């Protein structure tokens with residue numbers, strides 16, 4: 022656990038992640054490892070902000086000289102109201118990164134997700150199933166077609182999958198199967214006892230199972246047992262963090278150092 026400051030008691034720093042709760046966030050250690058590696062004299066802190074106080078907190082950070090913030094649950098919409106969303110944040114409907122001086126709000130989860138797929142070199146027209154219809158599923162649904170994927174969406178509450186699919190011109194499915202090139206768990210079912218029942222025997226040998234949750238989740242363990250390639254949420258944490266870093270500072274940070282810092 023990090024130290025999580027209360028927003029009105031925040032010490033001088035340059036960047037922050039705001040959320041509630043936020044003490045579990047690995048962003049401070051990840052960004053500070055990149056500052057050290059690049060010899061930058063910067064500080065990144067975790068700050069708890071309660072719902073309804075996001076605009077006051079962002080005004081305070083701006084006046085206090087902070088350069089930027091990452092925004093996590095449950096503040097992504099409230100923070101967007103304070104900021105000036107760019108085209109991508111507007112399309113996704115959610116911002117996770119704000120430049121406090123310009124007020125520009127962007128979303129680095131979507132592009133960061135695409136970065137993490139590069140090593141797999143999926144062919145044009147590859148098929149993908151997104152499990153979930155929340156904020157993260159939305160960010161992925163907004164960018165995956167631009168990378169050449171044919172995208173389907175499944176969600177526990179089917180009406181939300183249908184709505185999301187219609188909004189982005191995608192297909193919704195009423196059963197979660199593994200008959201895709203890429204199967205992404207973008208639900209919050211992670212390390213808990215809950216699981217999404219998928220018959221991994223129907224997967225292709227080259228199918229990739231991707232969980233946005235960190236670590237060895239039951240979803241990834243079952244896919245691994247079937248001999249499939251897997252990706253866990255730490256890859257996305259680093260990729261979205263690296264993109265936020267570059268958005269604020271105009272410098273590409275060392276992603277290997279950032280990944281090492283959160284292991």
Ligand code: NAP
Nearest residue numbers: 153154155156157158177178207208209215233254257258
């Ligand atoms: P969210 O907006 O709250 O959406 C939650 C989704 O999970 C909904 O689709 C919900 O379905 C589904 N769900 C919840 N409990 C379920 C259950 N028992 N069975 C089946 N489906 C269930 O959450 P989010 O912001 O999209 O985040 C989703 C996950 O991604 C979280 O665990 C988050 O920590 C993780 N994440 C990781 C990164 C990273 O950097 N690695 C970045 C962003 C998010 P209903 O619509 O039916 O309720």
